[in-house]
Amino acid sequence: xxxxxxxxxxxxxxxxxxxxxxxxxxxxxxxxxxxxxxxxxxxxxxxxxxxxxxxxxxxxxxxxxxxxxxxxxxxxxxxxxxxxxxxxxxxxxxxxxxxxxxxxxxxxxxxxxxxxxxxxxxxxxxxxxxxx
Numbered sequence: 001x002x003x004x005x006x007x008x009x010x011x012x013x014x015x016x017x018x019x020x021x022x023x024x025x026x027x028x029x030x031x032x033x034x035x036x037x038x039x040x041x042x043x044x045x046x047x048x049x050x051x052x053x054x055x056x057x058x059x060x061x062x063x064x065x066x067x068x069x070x071x072x073x074x075x076x077x078x079x080x081x082x083x084x085x086x087x088x089x090x091x092x093x094x095x096x097x098x099x100x101x102x103x104x105x106x107x108x109x110x111x112x113x114x115x116x117x118x119x120x121x122x123x124x125x126x127x128x129x130x131x132x
Contacts, residue, residue, distance in 0.1 A: 001025055003071060006079040008035075017043060018083065020076045030061050033072075035080045043080065045073045 005023040011034075020033040032048035047062040063069040 001028070001068075003075045006075050008076075008079050008083040010083075011035075018080055020045070020079070022072060022076065032060075033076060035076065043077065045076045 001024045003022055003024060004026045007021040007023075009019045009021075011018050015036050016034050017037050018035040019031075020035060021029055021031045022033060023029050030048065034046045034048075035043055036046055037043050048060045049057045050060055052058050063072060
């Protein structure tokens with residue numbers, strides 16, 4: 001079985017950088033692989049898993065040999081890097097502490113400014129603050 005397609009979807013936050021779906025031989029798909037950032041900034045791929053009754057994580061699907069695992073990981077990481085280059089998946093390293101980086105969109109910067117409390121602070125008193 002050969003990997004014929006890899007689809008990457010951005011993750012919303014945390015250590016998970018993206019989710020991946022892998023299609024084999026244009027006939028079988030495995031969803032929910034994760035691209036995770038490690039402690040030292042390296043990224044790696046985990047197979048889809050679920051939590052068992054006793055709280056342990058158990059793989060739902062995984063390769064049976066190391067060659068297949070390496071092929072899957074290589075293709076997923078290639079697609080992840082391509083998505084990062086095309087800005088489909090965000091690059092959190094380039095963002096500042098407020099999340100405002102060079103690659104944020106105008107809409108993201110505007111919404112961050114609108115939700116900032118200082119933007120809404122005004123010297124004009126509200127109706128119930130006025131003295132009559």
